[in-house]
Amino acid sequence: MSKTFKWGIIGLGKIAHKFAEDLQRIPNASLHAVASRSEEKAKTFAVQYNAPNFFGSYDEIFTCADLDVIYIATPHAYHCENVLMCLEHQVAVLCEKPLAMNGLEVKRMITLAKFQKTFLMEAMWTRFLPTMTKVLELIGQGKIGEVKSIRADFGFKALFDPHSRLFNQSLGGGSLMDVGVYPVFLSLLVLGKPTSVNAVANIGRTNVDENCGILLKYDNNRMAILQSSIVTNTGTEAYIFGEKGTIKINSRWHEPTSLTLMQDGKDPKDIFFDFDSHGYRYEAEEVMRCLRNEKKESEAMSLDFSLDLIELLDTIRMKAGIYYPKNDNFTEAISAAESINFSMN
Template identity: 50%
Template sequence: MTKQSQHKTINWGIIGLGNIANKFAQDLLTIEDAQLYAVASRSQEKADAFASTYHANKAYNSYEALVKDSNIDAVYIATPHALHKENTLLCLEHGIAVLCEKPFAMNAEEVNTMIAKAREKNVLLMEALWTYFLPHYQYVLQELKNETFGRVLKLEADFGFYRKFDESTRLFKKSLGGGSLLDIGIYPIFAALSSLGIPKDIKADATFFENGADSSCNIVFNYDNGTTANLKSTLLEDTPTEATFYCEKGTIKINSGFFMPTTVTLISDNKEETIDFNYKTIGYNYETLHFNNLLREGKVESDVMTFEFSKKLIKLLDDVRSNIKLEY
């Protein structure tokens, strides 16, 4: 009998207790047959406070202590990018399923190591790119697949917000994978990959902070069929943060905050229709529900966020980094 089938409720652990972990924990409270069982931080005080807020049973002051808790079925890893590989391998070695925040790791080599370990241990591993599981995004992918408005001619997708440069914070710290590309540029790139596939060539240019982390990145993907994707990430200004698919017979626009719960506008024959998906949560529950189902079914890989997709995504990020000469 597998560990996850021994009890109905899936016991979650969280490693890394920053902003995104709070959002994940908040939505976990909305899911039946799952609970936040344990959390871990390098600070006991921070772990205790987080556990109290989200009703976790245990609060650990080390990741090593958490993975030794045999009651934990799955761990959500929400540490800085540069730690994803190390933290994932730690959990997999202890036979614990892992939902690891995007980007999966710093480069393709690290991702391949993580996937190999998951296969070796026969333990579920998935990249937590929540957008893929959101109903509005799945709706758009289906519309594009059906060619409701014909073939996509051009995609424009951006993600930008302004933050004052502060090298002491994770967002700007190059050694932790800080900068616009890995943190937010992954979303426009994801939009292109999930809808259009692998481009035939990539052109990219970037601006940089004084410490070498990228402050903005402009990317163009060109496809064999003539389709183009114009993608942008920036920490220098607030941008619309939309994804717009210009098709032969109309336009599909994922409105502001395209990567998170939002609305979709369909434009055709001078008519506009905006679809509201009536979200009631932050949106992290959708990927978690999917992961819980995989765990209960004894699966070791997602059929949505597949290993192959994660490999393609990190390779695109690596290729863009090569284009803009960004090294970590």
């Protein structure tokens, strides 16, 4: 009989609820422990999802000796310290996107994961959705020829609350890190690392970017045009343009249930996907597959890929003037960016 994986969750906000609901749909997964800054909140959450253990502080979760993996669902600004704490205890980690606030933090996390021989993966759930698997398959089969450009956006109108995770700079607020990470992820997945980066941002009332526009240039006449927003609803669609056709990932493309394949000279073809969950089960199942096979990282969402992603976000931030004083060490960040292969022109 297959092993049942015992999950823990740290940070019991909105996404933690959805993830816990999805865990209930996975055979061989159980929610074993939850940790919050509030014991009352942890108890309510544990009762709701039948978790046998709950804790009123994050570090107490490690008193559960038999945890297999912890899902980190705190604001981005805390990902690094929360992940390091799990790795120090040699507990495998799935951490929400973005993996941390900058490349230096991610390097620290990867170094410790390797030293502790402990699994770590960024919870970039879109990577594991059946639609994204199909997109990669269609591109690999040459259905649209060589990909020449990508246009993708992710924007939604959030209720303005200066203290909320989305608008609070000290929690890592702003559109790029919250939702811009998805189009940047798509461009990195399909086109790889760009040769030059341009970006602009509207820095809003709380010093975070409310809109961000990104232009990435690649060799061989390829490019990506990307946009994020937390103050306007945008189409939230992704187009992958190739020499012989286009794949349109329909709205909202980061959690898509359909795509349209448009091939030159043929009628467009809609392809639909069903998921029997919020969509988080696929990333959780990937983690369990890796742990079952004693892997320390996922091949599909590797640590090198996460490092490339955050370093690209660092470069975009520097171009657009997006800073996080609590997390960014400017001297270190600038010298790190200079060592990256992205041109700053």
